[in-house]
Amino acid sequence: MVRFENVGMRYGRGPEVLRDISFTLDAGTFSFLTGPSGAGKSSLLKLLYLAQRPSRGLVTLLGHDVSTMTRAGLPALRRQIGIVFQDFRLLGHLSVLDNVALPLRIAGDGGPRVRDNAVELLEWVGLGEKLQARPTTLSGGEQQRVAIARAVISKPNLLLADEPTGNVDDHVGYRLVRLFEELYKTGTTVVVATHNKSLVNRFQHPRLVIENGELTDVSGVSRVS
Numbered sequence: 431m432v433r434f435e436n437v438g439m440r441y442g443r444g445p446e447v448l449r450d451i452s453f454t455l456d457a458g459t460f461s462f463l464t465g466p467s468g469a470g471k472s473s474l475l476k477l478l479y480l481a482q483r484p485s486r487g488l489v490t491l492l493g494h495d496v497s498t499m500t501r502a503g504l505p506a507l508r509r510q511i512g513i514v515f516q517d518f519r520l521l522g523h524l525s526v527l528d529n530v531a532l533p534l535r536i537a538g539d540g541g542p543r544v545r546d547n548a549v550e551l552l553e554w555v556g557l558g559e560k561l562q563a564r565p566t567t568l569s570g571g572e573q574q575r576v577a578i579a580r581a582v583i584s585k586p587n588l589l590l591a592d593e594p595t596g597n598v599d600d601h602v603g604y605r606l607v608r609l610f611e612e613l614y615k616t617g618t619t620v621v622v623a624t625h626n627k628s629l630v631n632r633f634q635h636p637r638l639v640i641e642n643g644e645l646t647d648v649s650g651v652s653r654v655s
């Protein structure tokens with residue numbers, strides 16, 4: 431599903447913020463990406479959702495070598511990747527329901543099944559009563575759950591979440607991770623980035639630990655030799 435070999439990344443002409451990153455993630459696995467603030471978690475996720483390209487090394491995603499891919503090939507690959515951003519990125523002028531349905535509508539599906547599908551997902555995240563609410567009227571944890579429903583409506587093969595529990599208290603954070611676990615049980619490959627060590631410790635999943643731009647621990651994750 432994911433393979434990094436000696437990957438480095440820099441922003442513009444700046445210094446490398448990721449160095450010598452090597453690991454593989456098999457399809458259908460659940461992994462945490464942890465490490466202190468500024469370590470490079472979001473930067474690594476940007477490589478995974480193709481918002482950044484590596485400055486060196488090899489990134490293979492869903493069977494494609496990202497460094498040699500043409501721009502034209504990126505959208506098709508991106509559509510297989512769901513992302514939950516730390517700052518939600520919900521559209522304030524749309525209802526919760528329409529926010530969740532949007533990815534399918536953008537992809538050209540305007541049928542009645544789209545609405546049913548969005549309702550089903552909102553019920554799954556516990557927001558069945560908030561279908562017509564505007565995102566701005568919801569709590570941080572509720573907005574996060576809308577963002578999760580929106581990220582999974584396209585049935586991504588790979589689901590990435592950046593600090594999905596950053597704005598909620600511990601027991602809500604735990605429940606959000608349990609939601610991601612349900613997806614993983616249906617076969618989706620999941621990567622959750624968080625600096626919340628105590629949350630990570632409540633689960634048995636493998637973890638990639640990143641510190642100062644380098645992987646320092648890959649417990650349970652295959653390291654590329």
Ligand SMILES: Nc1ncnc2c1ncn2[C@@H]1O[C@H](COP(=O)(O)OP(=O)(O)OP(=O)(O)O)[C@@H](O)[C@H]1O
Nearest residue numbers: 441444447465466467468469470471472473474625
């Ligand atoms: N757009 C950018 N341009 C230049 N440098 C950046 C940019 N985004 C991040 N950085 C730098 O890259 C390094 C890693 O940042 P990153 O956001 O990946 O860390 P993080 O582990 O996600 O931190 P946090 O836990 O605070 O979200 C930092 O030194 C940061 O200053």
Ligand SMILES: [Mg+2]
Nearest residue numbers: 471472473592
């Ligand atoms: Mg970050």
